[in-house]
Amino acid sequence: MSELTLNAKPDSYRHDPEYAAGRADAYDDTRTLTLAQLADRAALYAEHAHLLRALGYADRVLEMRMEHAAVTAAETELAHTDHAGSAA
Numbered sequence: 001m002s003e004l005t006l007n008a009k010p011d012s013y014r015h016d017p018e019y020a021a022g023r024a025d026a027y028d029d030t031r032t033l034t035l036a037q038l039a040d041r042a043a044l045y046a047e048h049a050h051l052l053r054a055l056g057y058a059d060r061v062l063e064m065r066m067e068h069a070a071v072t073a074a075e076t077e078l079a080h081t082d083h084a085g086s087a088a
Helices: 017-029 035-048 051-084
Strands: none
Touching (some): 017 035, 017 051, 035 051
16 A cells, blocks of 8 residues: 655745745735735735735735734833833
8 A cells, every 4th residue: 555645845835936926015015004904905815816925925914913913012021121110
């Protein structure tokens, strides 16, 4: 009995030009759109654009959301520790 062997790597799509174009579109849109608007546009890409372009766009939007959450958490922690010493 033989096993099925796949030659393609699971993330080989990341080198596709359509995927890169989707990420580039999201990068360009950050100059004029908010994160909520970017998420809405990612949904439109998912419905109407090439699948890999939509995936690239959505991946970049997700990365931006995670970056925003990390910065917000760090700034909140910093603000909390700055005010903790002045309360005494």
